[in-house]
Amino acid sequence: MIRTENIFKAFGDKTVLHGISTSFYKGKTNLIIGRSGTGKTVLLKLLVGLLTPTEGKVYYGDTDFFGLNKKEKRQIRMKVGMLFQSSALFDSMTVEENIRFPLDMFTNHTAKEKNMRVDYCLERVNLSGINSKFPSETSGGMQKRVGIARAIVLDPEFLFCDEPNSGLDPKTSILIDELIRSITQENNITTVINTHDMNSVMEIGENIILLHQGHVAWRGNKDEILETENEILTDFIFASPFLQRLRAAALNK
């Protein structure tokens, strides 16, 4: 589990996050949703330690992450996998080298063991056989899946996904969502996803927080969304007239 306690983050005079206190649960897909510019990515970067909070604490289990020294932080980070919005695959390396990079850097496995692990991860994301391709030779959806394979190669306890569906067609988005959910459940890990994709919210939102102007405006799960009277959430989720009609129809049933 990951817990944040009264997190504030300011850049110069501008405060982006105002006292965020929330929890992200193990074995669940935890979603951070909200409009662009509400501080979702900042919160995610704070959770993984790429940014330091101006005030407040982030707990991994019972450990205060920002209270640790560099070496201790590294131990936590080795339990973290992250899928970036841009996939962030190293373009000078092949798919196999990308996935093997954490294994090369942090394990003493033999070459055979590493290859087996890479093949397993590629198989897990349904991309067997593309080991020798370069990221530029693969599609956006494939790059996301390679990013997931790299993120899970060290068997992380915490998986972070920044906009995993951005730039993908709806069908591929569903595939990615399903993949993330099944990995979360199979490995019983804490997954935090930053998204504004409504399909993701309604499909895999087991624990959702809505950020609005740097505050937590709503928290709940996908089943509670339809019934909520929270204006900020309904404005955000059912922004289009089509979705508003769908909601009305669902509520009338």
Place this chain on the structure above:
Amino acid sequence: MLFNFFYHFGRYLKMMGTALTRPEKLNMYYRETTRQMIDIGIGSLVIVGLIAIFIGAVTAIQFSYQLDGTLVPRWYIGYIVRDSTIIELAPTITCLVLAGKVGSNIAAEIGGMRQKEHIDAMEIMGVNTANYLIMPKIIAALFVIPLLVAVGAFISVIGGYAATVFTGLLSNAEYIQGVRSFFVEKNVTMMFVKALVFAFLLTSVSAYQGYHVKGGSIELGQASTNAVVYSDILILLADYLLAVFFTQ
């Protein structure tokens, strides 16, 4: 202005403190260092050779013109070409050129990785990114650039020979006599010390510019330009200080 200087200097020192620590996985660093050695060394051989040959040739021709009609023996040209090349031209000009070629490349490579979130991805994995991305480049440069400078000095002397002997300004014997006269070993030491210092400066300053780049392609271009400009300024400053130190 002064605050800005101390801000960047402090940040540079902090980055170098993180970069120059014990590597986590030696074989990964070895692989990266050899890749950089090939990139910097083999990749720069042609341009260094080309510049060196012209430096030698132009120095020889210029001195031949200046000494014409004086009482200074003509074979002094070989001696002047050799010493000016070893003491000053080979290390300084080579490293100024390498600041343009290697330095801008380092800044662009690391800066591009920063912008494409590659550095963030590595940091989340737990990689000491300053260490992994910068130290191999510095070590590779410290090995390869002095060798390039030595090769450049040798080619420069050949360039001087070609420009004078093949055109009939000097005889073969005169040039060789000049090259073999008044040899001071300390000058070669000075050349290698200069090459080492300049190599460190151009790689670390360029890496600093790339590592801290923010924004988009315009900022990346600026970082690459700054890498060359600041490396060149620091190389010239260090050149002066080393000249004072070695000649006192």
